Amino acid sequence: MGYVKTAILMAAMTALFMVVGGMIGGRSGAGVALVMAGAMNLFAWWNSDKAVLRTYGAREVDMQxxxxxxxxVRELADRAGLPMPKVYIIQSDQPNAFATGRNPQNAxxxxxTGLLSRLSREEIAGVMAHELAHIKHRDTLIMTVTATFAGAISWLANMAFWFGGNRNREGGLLGSLAIMILAPLAAGLVQMAISRSREYEADRIGAGICGQPLWLASALGKIDRMAHAIDYPTAERNPASAHMFIINPLHAHARDRLFATHPSTANRIAALQELARSMPREEFAPSRIPTTRRDADGPWG
Incomplete structure (x- = not known):
């Protein structure tokens, strides 16, 4: 059902794009705008992983x-049937995590550091399984495509207001102004709905990867509580990337409610608890993680 919902929402995004594009020279104007928006965003898509990792000061780590x-991560990637992704650590007291990359081969x-020092070994396994689920089902690509559409719609809406050829038709200037405001807002809402849909799916698939839904459920509860108590200044300066994290890292400003890219944590936990009741228990011990929590400057790197 998550994939069907995502397809419907992406179709809605496409339709909205074409409606706004039609305000500028009809079909041909929308086509030119689509080509330009695609060209601008192709470069961002190809380098999106490097850009976001650089934004958050991520440091690549290895077995040494x-x-x-x-x-x-290697154990979980093997269980998921994925190539080994690159692994990074971010210096932040707020426990959180994300995945990026255009495909499983470039993920x-x-x-x-807050996540690695504050969560148990089982909870860390649940979180990383969730992130690998995003990679396995190419959610990072889906979110890049929807972000591209959202950005193109905002751009087209502004062009329609200033250069639209239909201003003298029904609605006039007020209609163009309404489109300029409402079209990007609608695109943002669709983008956030897709993000929320993919989080539920990644929870389910991640629980299957590690075999223990309650590990992820416990992690989500802890991360949510701490994310509301610990500021993440870098995320606050880059709110458009909030959808990437396992829990929304934003809370310090009133504007953050505009970026509700994640479903209710309580609902996610309830869904995982229900899944745990229906799943056969698997024996998976993340053996390379110590039984007690360690500071990130120890074996975590």
């Missing part, structure tokens, strides 16, 4: 610098 964390996972 962080053997236990990298070993865990990366990143976890904050």
């Amino acid at each position: 610098s962080a053997p236990e964390f990298v070993g865990l 990366a996972v990143a976890a904050s």
Whole structure:
């Protein structure tokens, strides 16, 4: 059902794009705008993983610098049937994590030092399994495509207001102004709905990868509580990237409610608890993670 919902929402995004584009020279104007928007965003898509990792000051680690964390990711990637992604650590007290990359062969996972020091080994396994689920089902690509459409719609809406050929038709200037405001807002809402849909799916698939839905459920509860108590200044300066994290990292400003890219944590936990009741119990011990929490400058790297 998650994939059907995503397809419907992406179709709505496409339709909205064409409606706004029609305000500028009809079909031909929309076609030119689509080509220009695609060209601008192709470069961003190709380099999106590098850009976001650089934005958050992520540091790549390996089996020499962080053997236990990298070993865990390797174990989970093998279980998921994925190539080994690059592994990064971000210096931040707020526990959080994200995945990026245009496909499984060019993917990366990143976890904050707060996550590695504050969560148990089982909870870290649940979080990283969730991020690998995003990679396995190419959610990072889906979100890049929807972000491209959202940006193109905002751009077209502004062009329609200033250069639209239909201003003298029904609605006039007020109609163009309404489109300029409402079209990007609608695009943003569709983008956020797609993001929320993919989070539920990644929770389900990630639980299957590690075999223990309650590990992820416990992690989500802890991360949510701490994310509301610990500021993440870098994320606050880059709110458009909030959808990438396992839990929304934003809370310090009133505007953050405009970026509700994640479903209710309580609902996600309830869904995982229901899944745990229906799944056969698997024996998977993330053996390379110590039984007690460690500071990120220890075996985590």
